[in-house]
Amino acid sequence: MDYIIGQNPPAPKPGTPTTAPAGQGGADIITDGTEATFMQSVIEASNTVPVLVDFWADWCGPCKQLTPVIEKVVRAAKGRVRLVKVDIEANRQLAEQLTRLGLPLQSIPMVAAFWKGQILDIFQGALPESQVRKFVETVLQGAGGGTLPAADLLAQARTAMETNKPEHAAELFSAVLGDEPENPAAWGGLIRAMLALDDEDAATAALQDVPPAITSHPDIEGARAALELKKEGRQVAGEADELRRRIEGNPEDFEARMNLANALNVAGHREEAAAQLLAILRADREWNEGAARQLLFKFFESWGHDDPATLSARRRLSSLLFS
Numbered sequence: 001m002d003y004i005i006g007q008n009p010p011a012p013k014p015g016t017p018t019t020a021p022a023g024q025g026g027a028d029i030i031t032d033g034t035e036a037t038f039m040q041s042v043i044e045a046s047n048t049v050p051v052l053v054d055f056w057a058d059w060c061g062p063c064k065q066l067t068p069v070i071e072k073v074v075r076a077a078k079g080r081v082r083l084v085k086v087d088i089e090a091n092r093q094l095a096e097q098l099t100r101l102g103l104p105l106q107s108i109p110m111v112a113a114f115w116k117g118q119i120l121d122i123f124q125g126a127l128p129e130s131q132v133r134k135f136v137e138t139v140l141q142g143a144g145g146g147t148l149p150a151a152d153l154l155a156q157a158r159t160a161m162e163t164n165k166p167e168h169a170a171e172l173f174s175a176v177l178g179d180e181p182e183n184p185a186a187w188g189g190l191i192r193a194m195l196a197l198d199d200e201d202a203a204t205a206a207l208q209d210v211p212p213a214i215t216s217h218p219d220i221e222g223a224r225a226a227l228e229l230k231k232e233g234r235q236v237a238g239e240a241d242e243l244r245r246r247i248e249g250n251p252e253d254f255e256a257r258m259n260l261a262n263a264l265n266v267a268g269h270r271e272e273a274a275a276q277l278l279a280i281l282r283a284d285r286e287w288n289e290g291a292a293r294q295l296l297f298k299f300f301e302s303w304g305h306d307d308p309a310t311l312s313a314r315r316r317l318s319s320l321l322f323s
Contacts, residue, residue, distance in 0.1 A: 030071055033084035035094040041084050046114040050143045052136070054085045055095070055103075055110045062126035063109040070111065073132050076179040078149050081113075081136055113139040129182065150176045150183060157189055166196035182211050188219030195230050203227050218301075225302040233266030240264070254280045254287050258295060265299060270309035273299060278316055285321075 033041050033053065042051050054070055056063035067085065074083040088095040088105060099105045103112060104124065113120045113135075120142050123135055133148070140146035157172035170193035176186035187210050194203035207227060210220055236243070236259040243263065246256040257276045264273035277299075280292035296317065300310045 028082075029079055030074060030083045031085070033086040033091075035091050038084075038086070038091075038094055042114055043117050045082060046118075047116055049079070050081045050120065050139050051114045052081055052083045052139070053112045053114065054083060055088050055105055055108050055112070056085060057087060057089045057108060059089075060108050066109045066111075066126040066132075069127075069129050070132050073129065073136055076133075076148065076150065077136060077140075080140060080146055080148065111135075113142075115139070115143045133180070150180050150186070154183075154185055154189070157186075157193075161189070161193065161196065164196075166193040169193045170197070182214055184210075184214045184217035184219040187214065188217075188223040191220075191223035192226055195226055200227070200230060200234075203230075222301050222304060225298050229262065229265055229298065229302050233262040236260075236263045240267075251279075252283060254284070254292070258291065261295065261299075265302075270299070270303060270307070271312065274309060274313035274316070278313065278320060281317070282320055 031037075031041055042053055045051050052070065052074065054063075054067060056067060070083060074081055086094065088108065095105050103119070103122070104110060107124055109126060110122060110124045112122045121135070121139055123131075127135070137148055137151070140148065153172050153176045157169045157176070160166070160169035160172060170190055173186045173190040173193060176183055177190070180186065187206065191203045191206045194200075194206060203223075204227065207220075207224060214220060240260060240263045243256045243260040246253050247260065250256075257280050261273045261276040264270075264276065274296060277292045277296045280287055281296075285293070296313065300307075300314070303310045
């Protein structure tokens with residue numbers, strides 16, 4: 001290949017195919033690239049869709065780790081990006097030219113994202129799936145603000161939860177997990193959707209199925225807290241009236257306030273639940289080894305740190321502690 005990448009290629013020699021061989025056509029999401037097809041499958045194709053180029057070699061161990069990961073992410077993108085795999089040993093002239101143009105092919109694996117014939121971004125090394133997905137998301141944003149299909153589904157699922165359609169939300173969260181089985185937002189959302197459907201058994205089963213790699217993610221921890229609070233609150237939910245009477249008779253019946261806070265939380269009365277715990281902290285911050293504070297923090301984790309009830313209770317807690 002004796003022309004500069006990005007320029008019009010010279011006229012083909014007699015007998016040379018003018019299109020890529022079967023399996024390497026522009027419509028394919030994942031293909032093998034060569035010197036002969038690079039112009040068409042990468043430069044020209046990138047005018048309509050971002051193209052990732054995975055530069056690898058057979059002797060490169062990390063390359064063999066990365067390739068299946070990036071293929072998985074690209075397939076999950078469902079055509080919003082394409083992947084072209086280039087063996088730099090089999091295509092040395094191409095690799096040399098790209099190196100002269102500034103690509104750091106001395107260290108592989110290396111992935112370059114092309115958009116409109118130009119390099120948009122690169123990364124080197126065998127990154128984990130979460131970071132590869134983040135790279136692809138960044139590329140899509142840089143290529144016009146697109147998103148991965150999973151991001152669209154998650155947004156729809158959250159809207160379904162907000163509009164009291166947990167069954168539909170569960171279907172959408174499950175669809176995300178079909179493509180991204182280690183997506184913590186989808187697992188956390190699915191567990192919460194099951195809780196909204198009052199199916200604690202299904203929520204418990206989903207929590208048990210969460211992949212070990214993401215069990216400590218905040219989305220999972222929050223869903224776990226929500227499940228635990230649901231179980232605790234359900235046990236005292238029918239006693240709310242009796243608990244209120246106990247508190248009216250003795251405002252320092254802190255055990256009754258704790259139980260009432262759990263019951264109120266299960267009923268969705270977050271502000272009132274927090275108020276019961278703040279009343280305990282106002283009277284005795286260290287009661288029962290700080291149990292009220294611990295439960296309040298558990299509420300925050302379950303509700304989400306950006307939830308209006310969390311933000312309001314945090315402000316009141318800060319005012320109480322630092323007054």
